[in-house]
Amino acid sequence: MATSGDAKLQIVSIKDMPSDLKLLLLKELGLGVGEDGVITKDGSQVLDKYTDQPVQIENMAIFPGSTVVLDDNPLSIASYIEEYGEV
Amino acid sequence: MGDDPLKSVTQGVTLGALEWTEQKIKDLVKQFQNRQLAFIKSADNIELVKEELRSSEFSILRQFIPKKTKYSIQIQMGLALRRIANDQPRAMELRNRIQRTFGDSGLHVAEITQIGLTNQLLTRLVGLYPKPEEVTNKFLYFLDHIEDLAIFVRNDSVPSAIASVILTRIESYTIHLMILFGSGYATNVVLDVLKQIEDHQRKYVIEILREGPQIAAFTFTPELGAKISHWSDPIYTRPES
Numbered sequence: 246m247a248t249s250g251d252a253k254l255q256i257v258s259i260k261d262m263p264s265d266l267k268l269l270l271l272k273e274l275g276l277g278v279g280e281d282g283v284i285t286k287d288g289s290q291v292l293d294k295y296t297d298q299p300v301q302i303e304n305m306a307i308f309p310g311s312t313v314v315l316d317d318n319p320l321s322i323a324s325y326i327e328e329y330g331e332v
Numbered sequence: 333m334g335d336d337p338l339k340s341v342t343q344g345v346t347l348g349a350l351e352w353t354e355q356k357i358k359d360l361v362k363q364f365q366n367r368q369l370a371f372i373k374s375a376d377n378i379e380l381v382k383e384e385l386r387s388s389e390f391s392i393l394r395q396f397i398p399k400k401t402k403y404s405i406q407i408q409m410g411l412a413l414r415r416i417a418n419d420q421p422r423a424m425e426l427r428n429r430i431q432r433t434f435g436d437s438g439l440h441v442a443e444i445t446q447i448g449l450t451n452q453l454l455t456r457l458v459g460l461y462p463k464p465e466e467v468t469n470k471f472l473y474f475l476d477h478i479e480d481l482a483i484f485v486r487n488d489s490v491p492s493a494i495a496s497v498i499l500t501r502i503e504s505y506t507i508h509l510m511i512l513f514g515s516g517y518a519t520n521v522v523l524d525v526l527k528q529i530e531d532h533q534r535k536y537v538i539e540i541l542r543e544g545p546q547i548a549a550f551t552f553t554p555e556l557g558a559k560i561s562h563w564s565d566p567i568y569t570r571p572e573s
Contacts, residue, residue, distance in 0.1 A: 255369035256378060257360060266352050270371070273361040296433050306377075309367040317373035320429050323381045323408045327400055331385065332370055332378070 254309075254332040267302055274312055278302050283314055295324035308332065384411040389451055396454060396468045403475050406430065406438050410445025417446070440478050449482070449511055449548055452541065456509070456550060460559050473507050481510050487517035491524035498529060498551060502536070508553040519547045526551075 259267060271277055276291065277284050282299040283291040291300045293316040306317040308325055315321040326332060363369045372378055384390050390411055397404050409430050416423045431439040444450050453474060457467045474481055480501055485494060494512075502510050514522035526549055529536050537557025541548045552560070 254367070255363070256375065257369050257371050258374050259371050260374040262352050266354065266357050269354060269357050270361065273358060274364070296429060298432075304373055305371075306373060307364070307371040309364050309370060317377055318429055319377045319380050319412045319426055320405065320409055320433060322372075322377050323384075323405055323412075326381060326385065327404055327408075331382070 256332065264302075271302070274307065276312075276314065293321050295321045380412050380415060381408065383415065384408050387411060393445075393450060393454060396457075396464070396471050398468075398472075402434060402438060403441060403472070406434060406441040407445045407450060410442035410450065413442055413446040414448075437479050440482060440484075441475055443484075444478070444482055444511070444513070447513065447546065447548070448543075449513065452548070452550070453511065456560070460556065470507055474509075477505060477507075481505060481507065483510065483512050485512055485514035485518045485522050485525065487514075487521060489518065489521050491521055491528060494521075494525045495528035498525070499532060499534075502551060502553055508556045510551045512549045512551065513546070514548075515546045519545065522547050522549060
């Protein structure tokens with residue numbers, strides 16, 4: 246794992262985080278994993294708010310605020326930055 | 333960035349490798365809840381986006397594109413496509429995602445940005461319209477109608493049919509300019525189209541841009557062309573065959 250960031254926000258790469266700890270991370274954030282990817286506490290599938298696609302645990306990005314869970318791809322990241330400001 | 337944990341990420345400073353433990357996760361979640369950090373898969377995508385955001389090209393383009401619009405994202409994605417063009421699987425995945433999210437028109441905005449034509453279009457609009465808000469309005473108008481105003485010519489396209497389409501649209505759309513683009517064998521088709529437009533009695537103004545196997549042409553109505561009379565002439569010189 247590597248962490249980095251600027252004064253605004255520290256960025257933590259979870260690419261190499263073990264799966265069980267990714268599950269713990271989601272649990273700590275009130276989320277979980279279902280058959281088709283990340284789910285909310287009530288079992289609803291989490292969709293990337295910018296692409297409307299289901300978010301998979303192995304490709305997720307999680308930003309603070311109201312816990313924005315996205316698919317980690319350039320389009321979604323750019324859309325997040327456009328909406329919330331540079332991270 | 334890749335997988336090297338010691339390489340700097342975005343503009344930030346590498347803080348070093350951490351061991352993954354349950355306690356570490358809980359500590360990181362606390363920081364997350366205090367809005368001090370974000371979790372990402374890897375730095376590749378965020379680094380790519382930040383590079384485009386800081387590029388001089390996007391800095392200029394964004395002055396004429398309202399923030400939080402689909403065009404701002406599509407243009408950023410076009411610049412990203414250009415940067416990752418040599419990584420074909422990644423570029424293809426991004427192209428597909430742009431198309432799924434924004435449709436064909438959104439992909440075309442990204443594509444004309446990727447090949448530098450958005451930039452070229454803005455340069456011409458700035459030359460044509462003195463007020464920044466006019467430039468923005470015309471720029472957005474063009475992007476709104478990109479499916480009709482930017483024609484991607486294929487090597488099996490029929491020149492006379494394309495010329496006819498251009499002659500109709502350039503008069504009926506209020507921006508009165510169109511872009512043609514072709515690559516490889518389609519280059520000759522583009523030149524044939526331009527020859528037919530050049531021969532028209534209206535005397536349309538044509539400017540050709542060539543780069544490697546690609547050709548792009550801006551076509552203007554004569555009235556619009558008159559506004560850009562500071563351009564050198566003749567603007568269009570048919571290459572020797």
